[in-house]
Amino acid sequence: MTTDQGSGFTLATGDRDAELNRRLTEELTTFNSAATGAADRGTLSVKVTDEKGELVGGLAAWTWGGLCGIDLLWVREDCRKDGWGSQILRAAEEEARRRGCDRIVVSSFTFQAPGFYQRHGYVETGRTLGIPGGNEDVHMFKSLTE
Template identity: 70%
Template sequence: MVVGDDDPELSKQLDDALTAFNEAATSTAYGDSFSIKVTDGNSELVGGLTAWTWGGLCGISMLWVRGDSRKQGWGSKILQAAEAEAVRRGCDRVAVSSFTFQAPGFYQRHGYVETGRMLGIPDGHEDVHMFKRLTA
């Protein structure tokens, strides 16, 4: 047994092995991941999103908007684009988690409902898990 720092090769091996196991157990192939990227006139990142799909579910991994671009509607535009792309890829629901110091209220304003919380991480905050049904 070896304990060490981040190992990208191990991460890929584990991901490949778990994907194969999950697909065999469910007879459902994983969809492709996708991303949305917004840049400004200087090609600097304004915001973006990464997500994955599997079995009709879209999982939002990350959504971020640069501080000076918040309150300009970019988060909503990015989220709406992701939901439209998820529907295009055959998804009828989407899931995301957001820490209490991040944006659970943002997702709730967009129709997401809380399905659970992981308490006390980090340092007294909570990880809020949310879900939304999508319509075509």
């Protein structure tokens, strides 16, 4: 939806706009770097495939200022008891260390895997209420220097 806001400005809403997302990331990275002096923003991924080349699981994260933030971690249902989640997480933590990160953050809905992260040394730092089904988003932190 697009509306004329007067004075030549237009406000538009809709599905995610890839170009807008790229520009916002660029602008916020510039702002954040100026505010903090940390300019080492990057992305990180871990991917596991099976013998057929099918995706078993993976992780997407970002790094910035010595901090790693996990955005997504997923393991295919038939492989979840095989330890792939732990291997993927450990690989991401090691890559984060290699990139100079000394801490890592993640959030997980209560119906997903907060216990998984806690078993790997993550501690809860807060919760966001109001997730559908009466659930919460659990925010966690781990030091990578231990």
